Amino acid sequence: MIELSRVAKSFGKNHVLRGVNLTIPRGQSMVVIGGSGTGKSVLLKSILGLVTPDSGRITLDGADVREANRDAFLARFGMLFQGGALFDSLRVWENVAFRLMRGATKLPKDQARAIAIEKLRRVGLKPETADLFPGELSGGMQKRVGLARAIAAEPEIIFFDEPTTGLDPIMSGVINALIREIVTEMGATAMTITHDMSSVRAIADRVAMLHDGLIRWTGPVADMDQADDPYLQQFIHGRADGPIESVR
Amino acid sequence: MSVLALPASALASLGRATFNALAAIGRIAIYAALTLWHIVRPPFYRREFFTALMQVGWLSLPVVGLTAIFTGGALALQIYAGGQRFSAEAVVPQIVAIGMVRELGPVLVGLMIAARVTSSIAAEIATMKVTEQIDALTTLSTNPMKYLTVPRVLAGFLTVPLLVGVGDIIGIMGGFLVSTEQLGFNRASYIKNTVDFLQTPDVVSSLIKGAVFGFIATLIGCYYGMNSGRGAQGVGSATKNAVATASILILAANFVLTSVMFGS
Ligand SMILES: Nc1ncnc2c1ncn2[C@@H]1O[C@H](COP(=O)(O)OP(=O)(O)OP(=O)(O)O)[C@@H](O)[C@H]1O
Ligand SMILES: [Mg+2]
Numbered sequence: 001m002i003e004l005s006r007v008a009k010s011f012g013k014n015h016v017l018r019g020v021n022l023t024i025p026r027g028q029s030m031v032v033i034g035g036s037g038t039g040k041s042v043l044l045k046s047i048l049g050l051v052t053p054d055s056g057r058i059t060l061d062g063a064d065v066r067e068a069n070r071d072a073f074l075a076r077f078g079m080l081f082q083g084g085a086l087f088d089s090l091r092v093w094e095n096v097a098f099r100l101m102r103g104a105t106k107l108p109k110d111q112a113r114a115i116a117i118e119k120l121r122r123v124g125l126k127p128e129t130a131d132l133f134p135g136e137l138s139g140g141m142q143k144r145v146g147l148a149r150a151i152a153a154e155p156e157i158i159f160f161d162e163p164t165t166g167l168d169p170i171m172s173g174v175i176n177a178l179i180r181e182i183v184t185e186m187g188a189t190a191m192t193i194t195h196d197m198s199s200v201r202a203i204a205d206r207v208a209m210l211h212d213g214l215i216r217w218t219g220p221v222a223d224m225d226q227a228d229d230p231y232l233q234q235f236i237h238g239r240a241d242g243p244i245e246s247v248r
Numbered sequence: 249m250s251v252l253a254l255p256a257s258a259l260a261s262l263g264r265a266t267f268n269a270l271a272a273i274g275r276i277a278i279y280a281a282l283t284l285w286h287i288v289r290p291p292f293y294r295r296e297f298f299t300a301l302m303q304v305g306w307l308s309l310p311v312v313g314l315t316a317i318f319t320g321g322a323l324a325l326q327i328y329a330g331g332q333r334f335s336a337e338a339v340v341p342q343i344v345a346i347g348m349v350r351e352l353g354p355v356l357v358g359l360m361i362a363a364r365v366t367s368s369i370a371a372e373i374a375t376m377k378v379t380e381q382i383d384a385l386t387t388l389s390t391n392p393m394k395y396l397t398v399p400r401v402l403a404g405f406l407t408v409p410l411l412v413g414v415g416d417i418i419g420i421m422g423g424f425l426v427s428t429e430q431l432g433f434n435r436a437s438y439i440k441n442t443v444d445f446l447q448t449p450d451v452v453s454s455l456i457k458g459a460v461f462g463f464i465a466t467l468i469g470c471y472y473g474m475n476s477g478r479g480a481q482g483v484g485s486a487t488k489n490a491v492a493t494a495s496i497l498i499l500a501a502n503f504v505l506t507s508v509m510f511g512s
Contacts, residue, residue: 050383071389079387085380099388102291149388 007056018213034210078150082161084142086134093130119148176202296399305407316415320422341441344423353416358461362494366469370490373473374483397470408462409455468494
């Protein structure tokens with residue numbers, strides 16, 4: 001279980017997070033929605049310690065993440081970055097197998113490669129892709145390689161930053177199903193950021209909406225449509241007029 | 249004009265610039281200490297290290313060789329012309345040797361490495377930073393310091409002295425070619441004069457300078473890359489600052505090393 005309490009983060013005068021309270025229960029799929037630039041990516045990075053919050057407390061299973069042993073802590077996580085963040089000096093399969101080939105549980109090369117190819121298949125990429133370099137792939141393909149890398153070591157907690165952005169509708173469906181499967185079958189805890197409401201409905205157990213540096217609404221996905229929060233309603237129906245300003 | 253006549257704002261900005269420079273040196277020193285701390289602790293990324301050896305060492309050879317041969321040749325011409333004024337043109341082999349080995353070899357190789365290697369390290373790491381690859385390394389339980397900085401700095405420290413050695417030899421050869429082909433020196437006695445004159449401390453000082461410059465050039469590239477700002481502009485200024493800082497630090501270190509090793 002991940003718990004955030006009163007987490008705040010500013011970049012200069014830009015107060016991005018202003019006291020976020022959020023609980024992500026173990027084994028559940030939490031989807032974070034919210035306007036562009038509201039700090040969703042910063043939120044994920046704060047949990048991982050890639051961004052240091054100015055104040056507030058983040059705990060994993062009750063222990064403060066800042067006091068955790070970094071290696072042991074990070075070994076429990078997988079992360080898909082919004083921009084893919086593939087290592088462009090390494091081949092696709094070496095990207096996917098990066099964690100498998102390092103550290104205490106290091107696998108032999110051919111075994112790591114076989115797992116990488118299997119993960120690539122799960123995100124809809126052919127084995128031939130394995131020997132290409134990231135620069136030779138399309139944007140959507142890079143995204144899926146990033147996804148394969150995030151799930152390769154079968155971590156217990158996985159963060160997906162916009163997993164279906166830039167994918168065609170069919171591929172989006174494949175990825176949504178994959179994320180759902182990872183949560184239900186492997187028991188992983190997932191936290192996904194998305195702008196795509198059909199993804200929200202396909203992936204989420206719970207939904208949280210980030211607005212103006214705070215969690216505006218959070219609850220089970222089934223309650224989302226009945227909720228009477230005008231911000232949430234404007235967002236999920238994509239209306240131009242409402243309480244959320246269109247210039248942000 | 250006295251200093252007092254300077255407008256206060258100019259003084260203030262001078263003060264600020266000095267303060268910023270000192271702060272930067274402090275941060276670089278901390279970064280250097282951290283690098284050394286990580287060098288002696290596992291894991292060690294062998295593949296990255298060999299790639300860095302190729303990049304820093306092997307692929308720099310052509311640049312180093314060309315720089316050295318032209319400089320050695322020009323040096324011989326100047327010493328000959330200068331020496332002629334008081335009939336001392338016979339000292340060309342000795343002065344070329346000492347000038348190349350003690351000063352020009354290390355400094356020129358150091359500056360060429362700053363231009364070639366520091367810039368490429370800074371741009372590469374800054375791009376990785378900007379595209380979140382450094383964050384990705386961290387989340388994959390790989391310390392960017394160990395994976396990116398240590399292999400490059402170690403490669404610089406180990407290969408630049410070799411490059412300096414090669415540069416010294418090629419520089420002396422440049423002087424030899426010009427002297428024997430153009431200035432009428434006898435080949436055998438030119439070589440004998442060079443070899444007799446050079447002493448072990450000359451050569452050792454050259455290699456020590458090379459090691460220090462290699463350390464500086466690669467460390468500064470990594471430092472500015474890791475601390476790059478956002479976007480393409482961030483990469484651009486990281487690269488520019490890295491090359492400028494590395495060049496100045498190499499020249500300053502050269503002065504300090506020369507004073508320590510040769511200043512009586
Ligand atoms: N390293 C940083 N330095 C300065 N500002 C930053 C940094 N990272 C994020 N920000 C700022 O924080 C704000 C939130 O950024 P973030 O990337 O979290 O948005 P987001 O909600 O993920 O948006 P999107 O849906 O477009 O990805 C933005 O205004 C951004 O400019
Ligand atoms: Mg984002």
